[in-house]
Structures are given as structure tokens and as C-alpha cells.
Amino acid sequence: MRIAVALETRTGETRVALVPELVGKLTGLGYVVVVEPGAGAGALHDDEEYVAAGAEVLEEPWLDADVVVSVNPLDASVVRRLRAGTATVSFLPVNQSLDLVADLRDCDVTSFAMELVPRISRAQSMDALSSQALVSGYRCAIVAAGLLRRFFPLNMTAAGTVPPAQVVVLGAGVAGLQAIATSKRLGAVVKAYDVRAAAAEEIRSMGAIAIELELETLEGTGGYAREMTEDRAARQRDLLAPYIADADALITTAAVPGRSAPLLVTAEMVEQMKPGSVVVDLAAESGGNVEGAQPGKVVRVGHAQVWGGANVPGQMPGPASRLYAQNVVNLVTLMTRSGGEGDGEALFAPDFDDEIVAGSCVTHGGAIRHEPTRAALEGDAP
Structure with missing residues (x-):
């Protein structure tokens, strides 16, 4: 399975969702990591560092990806080009992104919002709000x-x-x-x-x-x-x-x-x-x-x-990216079944009975799973 690291397009954004030193965590699970050219430049990581860490660098890597990771939510133009069933992991401020959430639902994209990770002990290593607040x-x-x-x-x-x-x-x-x-x-x-x-x-x-x-x-x-x-x-x-x-x-x-x-x-x-x-x-x-x-x-x-x-x-893109990337890797690892240590291919298989997975999921299977967002977009009708 392929994890794509998207280039941030928000004006002034310098962070990146995965730093080279953590690529091995995902390839060790059995994933193929593909990085969009220049994705790490703002955080002072060039493409060659990613290649040396075991990633590939390709234009539009999200087209064939199973999981796309980013700091900010993907542009709607990118979401509409994703394959049905693709998963995204990013910050996703749902109250300010209702049109994008509708696109994610209509394109059958499974989306996870880092700011919705429950604030429980077991999820502390995935708490991106806290890691970025520290910075x-x-x-x-x-x-x-x-x-x-x-x-x-x-x-x-x-x-x-x-x-x-x-x-x-x-x-x-x-x-x-x-x-x-x-x-x-x-x-x-x-x-x-x-x-x-x-x-x-x-x-x-x-x-x-x-x-x-x-x-x-x-x-x-x-x-x-x-x-x-x-x-x-x-x-x-x-x-x-x-x-x-x-x-x-x-x-x-x-x-x-x-x-x-x-x-x-x-x-x-x-x-x-x-x-x-x-x-x-x-x-x-x-x-x-x-x-x-x-x-x-x-x-x-x-x-x-x-x-x-x-x-x-x-x-402070260096430490902010490093901390955020670790949060992302921990969340992806939670949702992965793998032979481990390169012995088997990764299978991205979120368990929606898990409190962390369910709490952070916004859309899945053509439906909005985050109830406040669903109510805001669709009203209270079932």
C-alpha cells in the first residue's frame, strides 16, 4: 500500500506531514512512501533526503495512493481526483470546511482530522494539537x-x-x-x-x-x-x-x-x-x-x-514538522495491520470500534461520521 506525502499549498505554510527520519517507520510496516517534489523544502528537507530514507519522489503522488498525509486539508481539486476509498490524514477544521467535507463524502474518501483525536491517555502520542501548541x-x-x-x-x-x-x-x-x-x-x-x-x-x-x-x-x-x-x-x-x-x-x-x-x-x-x-x-x-x-x-x-x-x-517548521509527523505516524500505525519489519505488506485497516479511530474520522464510505458536522451539512434527518 502507498502513503503519499502532499506538498502544502496554503500560503505561508512551511511544515510537512512526514520528515525523512520517520520514513523508515512506515516502510518498516510494509508501506511504500511517495513524496511530492518539494514537500519538505519549507522545513529544510530536500527531496534527496527522502530518497535516502527509502521514499520515492513523484509528481502528484496522491493519484495512486491508499493514504494521503498532509498538514492542512487537501484542496478540493485534489480531493476530486482521488480514488474512491482513499484515506486522508490531516488537520481538518470541519466548521470552516463544510464544502470540503461534502466533497470528501461525495468522492467516497475516508478522512481523519488530527484535531479530533480524543484527549485520552492512549492517544497522547497522536495529539497533534498539543504538539503544535508546545511549539x-x-x-x-x-x-x-x-x-x-x-x-x-x-x-x-x-x-x-x-x-x-x-x-x-x-x-x-x-x-x-x-x-x-x-x-x-x-x-x-x-x-x-x-x-x-x-x-x-x-x-x-x-x-x-x-x-x-x-x-x-x-x-x-x-x-x-x-x-x-x-x-x-x-x-x-x-x-x-x-x-x-x-x-x-x-x-x-x-x-x-x-x-x-x-x-x-x-x-x-x-x-x-x-x-x-x-x-x-x-x-x-x-x-x-x-x-x-x-x-x-x-x-x-x-x-x-x-x-x-x-x-x-x-x-518553527523543523521541530513543528518533526512532532506532527510523529503524531501522524502513530495514528497511521494504529490503523495498520502488517507483518512488520518488512516481512509483510501493510494493510491500512481502520477499526471503527476503536475510540481513537472513530473519534477522529470525519467521512467514510460515502457518509459523514462526525455527527456535529453531519448535522451542520445535512440537518438532523437520518
Whole structure:
């Protein structure tokens, strides 16, 4: 069976779904790996590296593939040329891709969405949202340090003492915790807040100060926070305002896949920050945590520079691709029956009774299996 690695066509995308060092994992299962020319160039992997690792490089490799792997979903023009029964593995934001999901269904393509992999212990090695959030959180702290025109760490010199920068992080998921850890490693004093009760202990474990507000916590499912009412959101902004005003750098990371990011910080709050302050909004692409943030741009609000994140993992394509590729390989391995070690040909055979397989599948057999997407496209009728 053939696994094709597609060239990413999204503007500015630098990642690749399979890196050369992991090709052997799939050929060892019995797959033939075929790579589209230039697929790894953005992540600094040339075609010769793939060939040396045991892959083939061919134009339009997805035409004869059994499985096609990519970072972003395939273009509709490519989907319509796939053989019936082909499987795709990629990020697939279903709420923003209903027309593409309809094409996948109508073309009898089996599609798996990496962001739908259940957040359970057994699926941790396949959790691409977490692996990419790790990269984003690190990148956010580095961007904040780069934009801020002062030291992050305390410096004691013969000429006097330079105090450390004060950093506030809002959101303590994977990205937020990595932003905290990186800011601490750079020497800043870090304070952080998250609406989930369990997050305070995680914040402290990173050496940061947990901001505690007299508000109800919002524990949700799957490790995410549940949506807050507007009244609570307004009260939270009021209570956070003095912390933000005192910060040299503010990093916001609060986002839930498939929904708009919550507005945590108003323009008025940013205007109270000191001259030279920096705001880094990781959630700018999904609506933004900070009023006025624009994806891929640095804008000025009051005295602060506001950096809006755009495909932040793609700004570090090497590690982001390596981590994502391992997630993909682990998911494909779960759905493979093989003689192993080259003793037999691979058989891509998803077991839809498996919680991970069923949870991540969007379309199969000419039908939409992801119920919220089916309801959005087809209504509630059976």
C-alpha cells in the first residue's frame, strides 16, 4: 500500500506531514512512501533526503495512493481526483470546511482530522494539537522577548541593578505552560491565570505566580475550559486589568478548537500598559484574545506593540514538522495491520470500534461520521 506525502499549498505554510527520519517507520510496516517534489523544502528537507530514507519522489503522488498525509486539508481539486476509498490524514477544521467535507463524502474518501483525536491517555502520542501548541507556546515567549526593548532577566552590575521583566500569561494549557516555562528560563518574573481550577497548581509547578481571582472556575471537557457568560467575562477583565497594566509583556493563549477565541483583554486595558510594553496574542487567527490584534501583524494600541499570531507553529517548521509527523505516524500505525519489519505488506485497516479511530474520522464510505458536522451539512434527518 502507498502513503503519499502532499506538498502544502496554503500560503505561508512551511511544515510537512512526514520528515525523512520517520520514513523508515512506515516502510518498516510494509508501506511504500511517495513524496511530492518539494514537500519538505519549507522545513529544510530536500527531496534527496527522502530518497535516502527509502521514499520515492513523484509528481502528484496522491493519484495512486491508499493514504494521503498532509498538514492542512487537501484542496478540493485534489480531493476530486482521488480514488474512491482513499484515506486522508490531516488537520481538518470541519466548521470552516463544510464544502470540503461534502466533497470528501461525495468522492467516497475516508478522512481523519488530527484535531479530533480524543484527549485520552492512549492517544497522547497522536495529539497533534498539543504538539503544535508546545511549539507555539515557546515561540510566543521568544517573540515577546524579541519585541521587548529591555532584559527579561534580573541583571546586577557595577553600574546598578536592572530589574527583571514582568510577564503575564493568560491561559495555561499546553501553549500557555510552555510560554510560562520559556519566559521563566529567560529570567522574567511570570504571573499567569487560567479559568480552570487545576491550572493554578500547574502554573506554580512552572515556577510562576498563579493569579487567583474571586470568580467561579470553568472546568470543561477534554481538558478545555467551558464557555463563560458575558457577565463573568466582564468581571474577569475588571479583575485582570491591574495585573495587565503592571506587565511589561502580556502573552495570551486561550483558544478552543472549532470556536472563536474568548475576548480576554480590551483595547482600553492595553492602553493602560506602560510605554514599550508588548502584547503577544496567540489566538489572533481565531478571533483573538486581545481587542485590536491582527493575525500576522504588529499593531500599536496605546503605548504597546500588539503581535498577532498567524500559523505560529509554521514559524518553527523543523521541530513543528518533526512532532506532527510523529503524531501522524502513530495514528497511521494504529490503523495498520502488517507483518512488520518488512516481512509483510501493510494493510491500512481502520477499526471503527476503536475510540481513537472513530473519534477522529470525519467521512467514510460515502457518509459523514462526525455527527456535529453531519448535522451542520445535512440537518438532523437520518
